[in-house]
Amino acid sequence: DAKTTQPPSMDCAEGRAANLPCNHSTISGNEYVYWYRQIHSQGPQYIIHGLKNNETNEMASLIITEDRKSSTLILPHATLRDTAVYYCIVMKTSYDKVIFGPGTSLSVIP
Amino acid sequence: KAGVTQTPRYLIKTRGQQVTLSCSPISGHRSVSWYQQTPGQGLQFLFEYFSETQRNKGNFPGRFSGRQFSNSRSEMNVSTLELGDSALYLCASSWEAAGGSETQYFGPGTRLLVL
Numbered sequence: 716d717a718k719t720t721q722p723p724s725m726d727c728a729e730g731r732a733a734n735l736p737c738n739h740s741t742i743s744g745n746e747y748v749y750w751y752r753q754i755h756s757q758g759p760q761y762i763i764h765g766l767k768n769n770e771t772n773e774m775a776s777l778i779i780t781e782d783r784k785s786s787t788l789i790l791p792h793a794t795l796r797d798t799a800v801y802y803c804i805v806m807k808t809s810y811d812k813v814i815f816g817p818g819t820s821l822s823v824i825p
Numbered sequence: 826k827a828g829v830t831q832t833p834r835y836l837i838k839t840r841g842q843q844v845t846l847s848c849s850p851i852s853g854h855r856s857v858s859w860y861q862q863t864p865g866q867g868l869q870f871l872f873e874y875f876s877e878t879q880r881n882k883g884n885f886p887g888r889f890s891g892r893q894f895s896n897s898r899s900e901m902n903v904s905t906l907e908l909g910d911s912a913l914y915l916c917a918s919s920w921e922a923a924g925g926s927e928t929q930y931f932g933p934g935t936r937l938l939v940l
Contacts, residue, residue, distance in 0.1 A: 751931075756936075757934070758917075759931045764928060808927065811881070812883055815867055
């Protein structure tokens with residue numbers, strides 16, 4: 716079973732912030748939270764990752780709660796091209812048996 | 826820097842045949858992982874290679890195998906193909922630093938159809 720739970724789907728108005736939640740209540744101290752997205756069955760695209768501090772890059776921000784049991788990916792100004800399935804995973808090393816859940820299907824609406 | 830490349834992009838085979846898929850990681854990356862993605866099972870981890878050694882393996886039958894070459898390029902092989910092997914096969918590479926997690930970068934995938 717996946718170590719994370721996400722809502723199956725969400726809608727967001729174009730130009731508004733999209734806030735995608737992820738629950739990872741069993742995360743261990745040395746596991747990172749990673750976010751990927753997949754558009755039209757292309758290969759998943761890396762978005763952002765973090766251990767315990769909030770992170771920001773040119774694509775998104777990642778907010779991790781203090782107890783690390785949940786996190787939120789924020790796309791600050793969603794566009795139609797952000798319509799995709801977003802996966803939240805936890806991982807220690809590159810050779811972990813990474814378990815992807817079903818993710819959140821985000822639809823950005825004009 | 827070029828991304829992860831996978832060949833071929835599309836493949837049609839018949840039951841009982843075997844298939845070999847190829848993955849070239851990002852230059853300098855030494856870890857290569859393989860995943861299978863199907864509508865019913867989602868993204869599933871197949872195996873991971875580093876320095877020509879398999880370090881981890883998912884729950885797939887022995888018909889699924891792989892290898893890695895000294896230049897970090899990797900191949901996966903599926904023998905005695907079954908209809909259920911129809912899927913998108915994804916390869917991901919990472920640099921592998923000492924300690925800490927490593928970001929995996931995915932290729933575009935090979936879409937295999939078994940008839």
